[in-house]
Structure formats: structure tokens, C-alpha cells
Amino acid sequence: MNISEKLVADFAANDVGFITTVPCKQLAGVIDAVEAHPDIRHIPANKEDEGMGLCAGAFMGGTRSAIIMQNTAIGVTINTLVTLIQYYRIPLPMLISYRGELREPVACQAEMAVHTKALLAQLNIPTYHFHKLSDADEFDAILKYTFMCNKPVAILTDASFWGGYGE
Amino acid sequence: MIRSEILKHIAPILDGQLAVCNIGIPSQELHAIHDQASNFYMLGTMGLASSIGLGLALAQPKTVIAIDGDGSVLTNLGTLPTIANNVANNFILLIIDNGSYGSTGDQPTYAGMKTKLEDVARACGCENVIACAAEDTGTTLQAAIDSGKQTVIVCKCESGNAKMPVITMDPVTIRDRFMGAVKA
Numbered sequence: 607m608n609i610s611e612k613l614v615a616d617f618a619a620n621d622v623g624f625i626t627t628v629p630c631k632q633l634a635g636v637i638d639a640v641e642a643h644p645d646i647r648h649i650p651a652n653k654e655d656e657g658m659g660l661c662a663g664a665f666m667g668g669t670r671s672a673i674i675m676q677n678t679a680i681g682v683t684i685n686t687l688v689t690l691i692q693y694y695r696i697p698l699p700m701l702i703s704y705r706g707e708l709r710e711p712v713a714c715q716a717e718m719a720v721h722t723k724a725l726l727a728q729l730n731i732p733t734y735h736f737h738k739l740s741d742a743d744e745f746d747a748i749l750k751y752t753f754m755c756n757k758p759v760a761i762l763t764d765a766s767f768w769g770g771y772g773e
Numbered sequence: 774m775i776r777s778e779i780l781k782h783i784a785p786i787l788d789g790q791l792a793v794c795n796i797g798i799p800s801q802e803l804h805a806i807h808d809q810a811s812n813f814y815m816l817g818t819m820g821l822a823s824s825i826g827l828g829l830a831l832a833q834p835k836t837v838i839a840i841d842g843d844g845s846v847l848t849n850l851g852t853l854p855t856i857a858n859n860v861a862n863n864f865i866l867l868i869i870d871n872g873s874y875g876s877t878g879d880q881p882t883y884a885g886m887k888t889k890l891e892d893v894a895r896a897c898g899c900e901n902v903i904a905c906a907a908e909d910t911g912t913t914l915q916a917a918i919d920s921g922k923q924t925v926i927v928c929k930c931e932s933g934n935a936k937m938p939v940i941t942m943d944p945v946t947i948r949d950r951f952m953g954a955v956k957a
Contacts, residue, residue, distance in 0.1 A: 624832060647831060649859055651824075652851030659821030660855070663793070663828025666813070666952050671828070689817025690825075694948045 609768075610635035613701065613745055617672060618645050620749040622699070624664035624671040626650070626657035630703040632768050633674055640674065654679035655686040662696050670753060672699040677706070677722040677762065678715075687729060687758055695756040699749055704735070704762035709770050726760050733760040736767045774907035776842075776869050777802045777935035779928065783911050786918070787812075791955060793826040793839045795819075797876030798934045799869070803840065805937040811954035814940055814947050820849030823866050827856055830864035833955060836918055837863060843870040843884035843927075850893070856925070857898030865917045866925045867910075873932040891927040899925045907931070 607615065613636055617625065626649045627637045640648045647669075651657030654675045661671035679702070691698050705712075706719025726733045732755075734748055735741070745761065752759040765771045774782070776799060784807040793813045794800045800814040815822055823846065826839030846852065846868055856866060872885020884890050891904040901922050905913045907930035917924035940947075 624828070649828075649831070649855065652855060653849075655818075655821065656824045656849055656851050656855065659818070659824025659849075660828035660831075662821075663825035663830070664832040665828075666825075666948065667829040667832025667955060668952075669832040686818050686821065690815075690821065693817060694944045696948070 609739060609742060610639045614639040614643050616746045616749060618643055621670050622672050623647060623669045626660050627674040628654050628657060630676045632703040636674060654683045658683055658686045658691060661698055662690055665696050674701045676703045678718045680722055680725050691758045697753045697756045698758040699752045700758060700760045702760055702762050704764040707764040709765040711771055731758050731760050736763045774930050775933035776871055776930060779869055779907055779910050779930055780806050783914055786911055786914055791835055791837045793822050795822045795841050795845050799842060801937040801940055802935050804940050810950040813951045816944055820845045823852045827864055830861035834863060838865045838867055841866060841868050843868060843890055844874040844882045846890060847882055847884060853894050853897035853899060860923050862921055862923050864923050868927045869930060870927050871930050871932045875934050879932050894925045
């Protein structure tokens with residue numbers, strides 16, 4: 607089982623049956639594994655706030671949901687996180703590609719990277735940073751924590767975690 | 774007819790149905806006209822009623838009616854391709870199209886000008902798209918429920934708002950009683 611399959615297996619083991627994704631090269635393997643998993647419904651979204659709306663609806667329909675997106679989406683979704691996910695106390699694991707960190711080839715990505723943790727802290731969103739492969743050992747516990755406390759929780763996965771960015 | 778008159782007109786049809794209602798005055802009007810546990814009122818996050826409704830419809834078998842507005846659909850226009858490509862036959866998107874942003878002072882929307890949302894929905898791949906006059910909303914909605922097919926209804930009406938109180942119910946209460954109705 608590769609790391610993408612392990613993360614998706616952890617989602618499934620925690621009864622996450624509905625995942626929305628917005629594409630990211632770094633997360634392409636995870637998105638493929640979500641699509642391939644027989645117990646998970648994969649709904650690609652056009653924008654991350656739309657994806658969070660889909661997740662909120664699925665959760666209220668009785669299916670645990672999650673979103674997979676880039677860290678740039680934190681900038682896009684602040685209002686949705688605050689007035690939908692947090693205000694109605696909806697648990698939402700957010701598996702996030704942490705672009706703009708070490709080994710990043712695209713300079714513009716660093717511009718959002720420097721704001722990512724500060725924004726998450728300002729929003730009081732529990733945040734975990736996967737830098738080494740062994741960090742993912744906690745993913746199962748993070749998912750359990752998310753559904754225990756009914757909060758959005760951010761899991762930032764950087765290029766080092768994914769073994770570089772194709773260099 | 775204005776939106777509140779349409780909501781009064783369709784209230785008997787909405788009775789007992791899962792309804793996800795658009796932010797602002799639409800939710801205030803529905804709350805005042807026909808409050809029920811199976812109404813999910815959006816207190817924030819303009820544009821996501823259709824997304825919440827689709828997610829809900831995909832996750833469980835009961836009929837879901839998302840009551841949206843033209844301005845809110847324009848805010849989240851990416852919702853229409855997602856609806857088209859992830860067909861939930863228990864999902865109805867009812868767009869009350871009054872050509873204006875009612876909750877913010879009735880500023881005109883592009884849907885009241887050149888843009889026809891029924892054409893946009895069809896171009897996005899939605900099947901069963903019906904444009905109707907305000908007074909036909911009830912029969913159109915009932916037919917959509919009876920059809921058991923995903924349907925997008927664009928109901929054309931006049932701009933205007935009824936004066937209704939702000940919803941003071943706590944969001945967690947709204948969500949909790951709504952989830953109880955989903956499970957019932």
C-alpha cells in the first residue's frame with residue numbers, strides 16, 4: 607500500500623464515505639485512490655467553497671465527508687469555514703497540499719504558503735503538518751479527533767512529505 | 774408575484790419535504806411562512822444552498838428541494854456542472870429568479886438582463902430544466918417531485934421582499950433538528 611492508498615484507507619476506516627476534491631498535482635495520487643475506493647463517493651468540485659457545501663450536505667445526510675484541496679483554498683474558503691462549517695459545527699477533515707514550502711518550484715506558491723498557518727491559527731482550526739512520511743501515522747487519530755470535536759481540521763502535506771515536486 | 778407569495782403558494786408542497794433554503798430574506802420568509810424541522814436555513818455563506826442540497830441528496834434517499842435565488846446561483850455558478858455530472862434523482866433545484874439581489878437592496882442581477890439561467894443550466898449539461906411562470910411553480914414543483922428525476926426549475930417572478938423577522942434560532946439547533954428530520 608503506498609502513502610496515497612494508506613491515507614484513503616484511513617478515511618474509509620473512519621467511515622468517511624464522501625470526498626470532494628479540487629485538483630492538485632501533488633495530491634493526484636490521493637485523488638486517484640479516492641476515485642478507486644469502492645466505499646467512497648468522489649465528487650470533484652469546481653471550487654473549494656462549493657466542495658465544502660457538498661460536504662456539509664453529505665454530513666447532514668448521514669455520511670461523513672472530507673475535502674482534498676490546496677492551501678490556496680484557505681484564502682478562498684474563509685467565509686465558508688466560518689459561517690457554514692464552524693457556525694453549524696460540522697466536522698470536516700481537510701487534506702491539504704501545502705504548496706510553497708521547501709522544494710517548491712513555483713515562486714508564487716510561496717506567497718500563499720507564508721499566510722497558510724497564520725490564517726488557520728486565526729480561525730482556530732486545529733492544524734497538523736505532515737513533513738515526513740512517518741507523520742502520516744497520526745492520520746487515523748486526526749480523523750478520530752475531527753469527528754470527536756465537530757470542527758474543521760487541516761492536515762497540511764508538504765513537498766518533502768510527497769518526496770519532492772517532480773524535480 | 775414576489776418570492777414570499779411563491780413560498781406561501783408552495784408551502785403545502787414543501788410540508789414534510791427536506792428543504793435547503795438560501796441565505797437572507799428567502800430563509801426569513803420561509804421560516805415565517807412555514808417553519809418545520811425539515812427546513813435547513815442558511816444563515817451565512819451565500820451561494821451554497823444548491824451544493825448543500827446536492828450533497829444531501831447524494832448521501833440519502835429522501836427528496837431534497839434546494840430553494841435558491843438567481844443571485845446566489847450566479848455567485849456559485851460552478852454548481853451547475855457539478856449537479857449535471859453527479860445526477861441525484863432525488864434532487865430538485867428550485868431557482869426563484871426575480872432578477873435581483875433581494876437581500877441586499879434589490880440590485881439587478883445579470884439573470885434579469887441577458888443571462889438566462891435555464892439556458893446556462895442546459896449548457897452545463899443539466900437535464901430536466903424547466904422555466905416556469907411564478908403562478909405555475911406549485912404544479913411544476915409537484916410534477917418534479919413525482920417524476921423522481923433530478924430537475925432544475927427556474928421560476929420567474931417579480932422583485933420584492935416581505936418584511937419578516939431575522940431568524941434567531943441557533944445554527945446548531947437548526948442543524949440538529951434538520952438531521953433529525955433527515956433520519957426520521
